[in-house]
Amino acid sequence: MLHEIPIRKIIHIDMDAFYASVEQLDNPELRGKPLAVGGSGQRGVVAAASYEARKFGVRSAMSGAMARKLCPELIFVKTNFDRYKEVSKQIRKIFLEYTDLVEPLSLDEAYLDVTENKKGNPSASMIAEEIRKKIKKKTGLNASAGISINKFVAKIASDINKPNGQKTLSPEEVVPFLETLDVKKFYGVGKVTKEKMYRLGIYTGKDLKGKSLEFLEENFGKSGAFYHNVVRGIHNSKVKPSRTQKSLAAEHTFFENISSEIFMMERLDEIAAEVEKRLHKSKLAGKTVTLKIKYSDFTLQTRSKTLPLFVASKELILDVVKELLFQERMKESVRLLGISISNLNNETPKEKDVLKVSIDVQLKLEF
Structure with a gap:
């Protein structure tokens, strides 16, 4: 049975090259000029790059070293988060x-639900255009926008006409558009998942749509239902003005690689102290502790353990x-x-998603 x-x-x-543009x-x-925000040294990392x-x-x-190799004339500037927050x-x-x-996602992007808006404007496309013009007038910066029926499709749409553009996908356009899209463009499909999908013969949204829910759950676990639904235009996550913090973390990149586990524990003691400080400041505690390790060959590994009780002290985390x-x-x-702490004590039970929905029964509204 289909539900409406x-x-x-x-x-x-989504602000265009935000840090670099500021x-x-x-x-x-x-x-x-070609500009990178971040560190230029051997250990530096690019936080943002200008379109040039x-x-x-x-x-x-x-890495800053790789960026310099690709563009010898690249100009590096240090991050200035106070200024970015101000803008x-x-x-x-x-x-x-x-x-x-x-619902802010970061300093430079956010979701807006304008189904009912303060301007009484029925056109979300017109609202997006107005907002982009106001941002340009107020800050001098360019923004791009995606407009559609849910967060998933809107985020994909905002990338289509970047920079300084926007794209609207009306209800009847959503599924045909998603069918033509390479799965690597799907928000939530990272490099590892993309490669697995390719191995399974899933290259486009149409390929993904052709796979059964059982097949996707068998190969992608809990994410299988998510992929099964979003390719059909179904994503029921609401715009949440006060986003619940999901995790809290601290990390450190070393000037020289270290191989001694004794030295690692010394550094982890300092990192755990910083995590404790941030937890106390946010009045949070968590059950899941995750250790993040990046090796000299740049491969990344995480190791996690979930505890029966919430922890917030450096000693227990360590x-x-x-x-x-x-x-x-x-x-x-x-x-x-x-080190990151998740499964925090600020989380509330998730609303049950309505999954058996067809986009075909959705009403056509002006976008």
Whole structure:
């Protein structure tokens, strides 16, 4: 039996090369030049790259050394998060002129539910265009937008006409569009999942749609139902103005690789102290402790343990981390260690998703 779900009008606003664009805005000499925000040294990591730098293949999360190799003329500037937060607050105020249903994902992107909005405007596309113009006028920065029936599709749509553009996918366009899309463009499909899908002969949304729920659950576990539904345009997650923090973490990249587990424990003691400080500041505790290890060959490994009780003290966190560290031998020297706490005591039970829904029965509304 098919059930009707209400159509929502969701906008995903994504600032274009935000950190780099703020730096270029504040320093006219940097405009039009390849720019990277972050560290330029051997241990540095690119936090953001300007569009001029992206033409050379420079991307966020890339090592500074690799970025420099790809673009010898690349200009590096240090991150200035206080300034980025200041601009982000200005942008957030603009969002709130249209709706209180604003869910920030980071400093530079957010979801807005404008199904019912403060302007009484029935067109989500027009609202997105107005918002982008106001952001440009207020901050001097460009933003892109995706507009559609749910968060999943809106986020994909915001990438289509970047930079400084927008894309609307109306209800009747959603499924045909998703069928043509490479699965690597699906939000939530990372590199590992993409490669697994490719091995299973799933290259496009149409391929994914052709697989049964049983097949997807067998191969992708709990995520199988998610993939089965989103490719049909079904994603019932609401825009949540006060996003619940899911985890809290701290990490450290070392100037030189370390291989001694004794040295690792010394560093982990410092990291655990920082995690404890952040937990206490946020008045949180968690049950799941995760140790993050990045090796000298840049491969990443995580080891986790879930406890029966909530913990927030450095000593208890460190006890678990020590167990995780010594549960197997290191395969290489280590360049980064991190600790995160999840399964926090601020989480509420999830609403049951309505899964057996067909997009065909959704009402056509003006977008």
